[in-house]
Amino acid sequence: MDLSRLEQVSEFEWRIPMRGPMRVPGVLYADPALLLDMDDKVYEQVVNVATLPGIQKASFAMPDAHWGYGFPIGGVAAFDPDEGGVISAGGVGFDISCGVRTLHTGLTATQLRGRLKNLAEELYRTVPAGVGSTGKVRMTHADMDAMLAGGASWAVGRGFGTPDDLARTEENGHMLGAEPKAVSERAKERQREEMGTLGSGNHYLELQEVAEVFDPAIARAYGLAEGDLVVSIHCGSRGLGHQIGTDYLREMVMKAAGYGITLPDRELACAPIRSATGVAYLGAMRAGINCALANRQIITHLVRQAFRHVVPEAALPLLYDVSHNTCKEERHRVDGVEKRLFVHRKGATRAYGPGHPAIPEALRQAGQPVLIGGTMGTASYVLAGTAAGMETAFGSACHGAGRRMSRHEATRRWKGREVVDELARRGIIIRSPSLRGVAEEAPGAYKNVSAVAEAAAQAGLARKVARLKPLACIKG
Amino acid sequence: MQPDAQETGPPPGAARPPGWWEHFPHQADMGVRGHGATLAAAFEQAALAMTAVIADPARVRQNIKVSVTCAAPDPELLLAEWLNALVFEMATRRALFSTFRVTIDQDAAGVRLKATARGEAVDPVRHQPAVEVKGATYTALRVARQGGGWIAQCVVDV
Secondary structure: OOHHHOEEEEOOEEEEOOOOOOOOOEEEEOOHHHHHHOOHHHHHHHHHHOOOOOEOOOEEEEEEEEEEEOEEEEEEEEEOHHHOOEEOOOOOOOOOOOEEEEEEEEEEHHHHOOOHHHHHHHHHHHOOOOOOOOOOOOOOHHHHHHHHHHOHHHHHHOOOOOHHHHHOEHHHHOOOOOOHHHOOHHHHHHHOOOOOOOOOOOOEEEEEEEEEEOOHHHHHHHOOOOOEEEEEEEEOOHHHHHHHHHHHHHHHHHHOHHHOOOOOOHHHOOEEOOOHHHHHHHHHHHHHHHHHHHHHHHHHHHHHHHHHHHOOOOOOOEEEEEEOEEEEEEEEEEOOEEEEEEEEEEOOEEOOOOOOOOOOHHHHHHOOEEEEEOOOOOOEEEEEEOHHHHHHOOOEEOOEOOEOOOHHHHHHHOOHHHHHHHHHHOOOEEEOOOHHHHHHOOHHHEOOHHHHHHHHHHOOOEEEEEEEEEEEEEEO | OOOOOEOOOOOOOOOOOOOEEEEEEOOOOEEEEEEEOOHHHHHHHHHHHHHHHHOOHHHOOOOEEEEEEEEEOOHHHHHHHHHHHHHHHHHHHOEEEEEEEEEEEEEOOEEEEEEEEEEEEOOHHHHOOOOOOOEEOOOOOEEEEEOOEEEEEEEEEO
């Protein structure tokens, strides 16, 4: 990205001034190196989002932002329904409520020594991963609707996990306002055999060691200490979410003109929040969130089963579960006035500051855990939401490392076998059904996750709590 | 908007077959582009390009045949409909397709597509499928006459 097109506000905050049809400015949080590495398309997309009706404060891009469709990935935008605000399927993404959950194990990485490979194999056998894989849970029509209405609560009711898990999941594991009837039969059909599957692409299941603690007080509140072994799961709403995205992107494109919305590009398809399409999408998207929460809950159960076989002494309570492709109705202050807004976070994580009532009581004073998925060869991060972040980007932070090169370029540079062997030399075990998939996800295809986490911290979006080092990764 | 192409069809300088496909880069996802003498041929090649996002089409045998129909107000939206119909068939049948036969009719009401796709169930070992396609987007969506033929392209979300 050309920095001369930006106004520098501080070392980690840059502004795109309002021009033309922009209703608000653009704001990018990143250091110069991250910005220079960002595609110019991110600039275009931040500007395009700033033109949409009812947008509040600014069109934001997080430090891991990259070129998406419609909205940038790493984009945050909030809309006021009282000012004609819109909701956008492209502003949420196809993988609705894709997210990360991290589990404690009660063990240190050292205590696992000698059993790591067996555990990785057992996890690979137990958790379905990759293109064409199917889950072990068969869903009737009634099951499907109950799951879409109930989310992780439904899964726990079916024996996949415990009520304690729900308390450590955003929305207590149950997104209210879901409308299973707003979800098409095609979407439900796509999901029929996909409950409890990891998916493919950048989705993973990883054994990690807490390699560094930056904020001992918050780490203590989160139950993290250096040397701890944790498990992180990154996946979303599977075929159901993808089909909801497809269905409503189409409907929004077809109906935009009828709603009086002029789209600079079809990829910005959206509908007024207070319209039949907007209301239907909201209900379907919330059902998609429940699907993702239920999916991660079932995978959690499978992870616990695998551990029981190899590491029976481990207990696996949930640290937290965050989603990073959502639109949520939230209260925020804009110019001193509290408003009810619909906050799109596409490839961005909610990061509520200390004291927020949505945070589980045990974690509330520390701020919301923000789980940042990195790469299988570098690191992941645990951050914490801040009070300052609530005042800037609606309590939001980055979601991952963010890609820096296309999949095509990655396969040109790396071979899957070489990546697996190189990581093995560094003590990291990779298990995946696809070597090409591993090459496309090579650590070098991503930005420097440490720089992303640092930029989020320096911009005041979140505090750095801990760095997690990968030990074994099951790639979809 | 037409990002620079990365060739995955015939090598540079080689004679172009009547229809061919390529991928074009997108930072997170993948651009698929079909070239054909006719609109229908370009749609066939775009579908092949989408299969190639997932796996090498040459490794996909043709044991099953699926019929697809869809319609849209214009050819660009029809391309998205066509690719999304295939994404649905791939997802629910856990299959990949490597041969497509498309016919397209156009009248004042819009455009309609009828097609058959041939392929087989996913074999993880033989196909080494890298990634699922979640859906076709309207990003870089373009269907147009070009150089005496047609191109049909968009970015697919993976």
